[in-house]
Amino acid sequence: MSDVIEALERALGERVRREPEILSAHARDSWSLAELLDYQGEPGPAPIAVVEAADTSDIASTLRLCRQHRTPVVVYGGGSGVCGGIRVGEGTVVLSTRGLTGLVAIDDNDLTATFRAGTMGGDAERTVQEHGLTIGHWPQSIEISTVGGWVATRASGQYSTAYGNIEDIILDLEVVLPDGQILRTKRTPRAAAGPDLRQWFLGSEGTLGVVTEVTLSLRPLAEHHVRQAFHFETLRAALPTVQKFMREGWRPPVVRLYDPRESQRHFGDACPKDRAMLILLHEGPKAAATTEADAVAELCRTAGGEPADASAVDEWFDKRNEVPSFRSLAEAGLVVDTIEVASTWQHIANIYEAVTKSLDEVPGMLSATAHTSHAYRSGANLYFTFVAKPADQASMADTYRECWDRAMRATLANHGGIAHHHGIGRVRRDYLVEEIGKVGVALLSTLKRALDPDWLLNPGNLLPLPSAKNGD
């Protein structure tokens, strides 16, 4: 252990940090269960060192030295993940990308911007907005997540229905491989030049390499916006309308349909009690945005949707990224989390009902609700929120695990995909085999082994450990 630290300090000097508050601040991401265990006095191990890398070369050196010393290494960006993608085991070095910040280049003609991976999302978006452009990627975590983290976790943003998910927005990547070699993909809008290597790292969650630079394909800020809202009898009753306008080819950037309980929580008086609220943003050239808004409004009205005050949409925009901390909820004795899944249209309403019903059976369940916020031609996601208050504080972690298990099992039993955009981490790791099969897990493990034979990059995340290795 002291060997690897000495080697790192020799190579990287003061960028190797060992202050206890820095170590403990890098032990994990924002996973609800980790917050809960932390609050209950089980914080888990801290890393032995945090390398505050300043550039790609520091990342490569750290990976090489950790490999030489067979030391586990966990990459840390914004730390905003909610799936336990970061949770260090004993003797682990954390490699922070937060020193790799800022714009490398922006090209208004090509609509490209290249950022170092540790750039915070909000900073990146504000930078391109100064040029009249937008990334069009609005995860709720935009102010606390990094551009590199978006890639590593396969993130989605609130405008994905029109603008796609992160894999549709990136153009090229720089990635440091586990052996310290640097991959640079080609800057081209599309290629048929073998398998798309960017995809190996999209969703790799720190297990296959470290994203160090990201080029995004931008858009101009839209000329015109239309916000509108409609309420329907139930979530199930409104889903076919969303499906219908997706089917016809309309693509509002924001399409959010809430079940009646969430509608009441988020929109209050703007949505009558026991109704399901649908909020929409249309944008683009004025003629396009208004044509789409009119067509979608007509479909909503025909299907029995009642127009709601559009100021409710404005209010959602203002507050959309405000969330209470899991810690404050744990302190109030509440077990809380969000779970996003996806499926094709025929299964969505069934999954909604099966998951909420199963969660409602958990002792102490106060609320199990959902909305859909990412729509596709062939299906959509569901985003569940549960709040439980177990009678016994000591059983909070067990309650948490039971809720997740019920949500995953009900989703799988109804043909759902287990993860829409938060990722796998540790919370879904043991369900991954039901998503991609034993063959899929073996395939990922094969690549992992080939690139990282000692299984040192974020061991225990995404994939089960291959044998009796340490790590959670």
Place this chain on the structure above:
Amino acid sequence: MSDVIEALERALGERVRREPEILSAHARDSWSLAELLDYQGEPGPAPIAVVEAADTSDIASTLRLCRQHRTPVVVYGGGSGVCGGIRVGEGTVVLSTRGLTGLVAIDDNDLTATFRAGTMGGDAERTVQEHGLTIGHWPQSIEISTVGGWVATRASGQYSTAYGNIEDIILDLEVVLPDGQILRTKRTPRAAAGPDLRQWFLGSEGTLGVVTEVTLSLRPLAEHHVRQAFHFETLRAALPTVQKFMREGWRPPVVRLYDPRESQRHFGDACPKDRAMLILLHEGPKAAATTEADAVAELCRTAGGEPADASAVDEWFDKRNEVPSFRSLAEAGLVVDTIEVASTWQHIANIYEAVTKSLDEVPGMLSATAHTSHAYRSGANLYFTFVAKPADQASMADTYRECWDRAMRATLANHGGIAHHHGIGRVRRDYLVEEIGKVGVALLSTLKRALDPDWLLNPGNLLPLPSAKNGD
């Protein structure tokens, strides 16, 4: 050699074919150079057997037996590839997917259709059109390529500007791995469940596995169509207009801009001499299609585009998949091929000029022309066609290689990506390192070795052989 055939015949009976005409018909794809060499009496080796697989299980058995006997195996779909992706070496078994045909299931509600991989593209499209739906994927090869081949080669279709390329159209895959195991990916519209395993096989060109089933995400046939055309001074002068409407967010499915020589060739009188023709198809709900057509027409006129008779567009539609055979051209002493590349907007016109200029310097060059047919926010493709008639018939192959080398070098020198949608095959194999770097090639080779340690699946294609192995 006889061992593997005996083993295959024991397992697969009459599905193992050894008739000379069947063997010679499966020795290669439609690569221009292979056609030329064939015509010149150098057809190359024929396979030792062709397995006409009837189902996924036959594919798995064949791969397992070939692995046991260390026999190279090359997958054959429609044979329409033009890059030498199929060109068997000595002692090779060809595995034909053409027996795996037909629709497995179609779901009009989910907009999904699952086809066995050997289904011909045109048959697949006609099948879904009977349900009022479309795949929206229109490669020129649609009548001679298979659905599985589309995936294996990362194909693009003529409507890609609105509907995306094959990676944007597929939903889930079944793939047989080199060891005979079967991977089935999840049917979900989007997932953040580790790296997207479908992407390992998109563009793998028969080197990493065999695609056996493909589920596509469909669209309803459009309600309304607008076809229009404009002509501009030059290709360079017209490119900023295409860029501008892409930038504003308009997405006509068909956007094809031809240089003056191709405009004359394809559109004759509809396009005045020495002008560059832009043809457009807009489609969707009537309000959307007309709004887009009007906005794009206004942009074209403002930029100096002159309206052309839209019947020229109809004519293009009628004849769009008619191409002379490379064989007939070779017999006429002509060296002919098409080369598609891509880049960001700032480089496209430079690449057009650099490639055509360099090709024009080749002795015997009759015509080097191009159009762009796939547009993106950040760039576009270029599709070159060259026709040369070397004075000496014996130097036709050398002329061919020189043309390709010049096109690749001029593209790379001007920051272009070497392959937009035809793939790598053998014709671009030695340039791949300039697209994805030595690290990229090593990374692909690492996965190849991990899945196919004896390098038996389509050896010599896509990647250089690892050592002194056989193969072209």
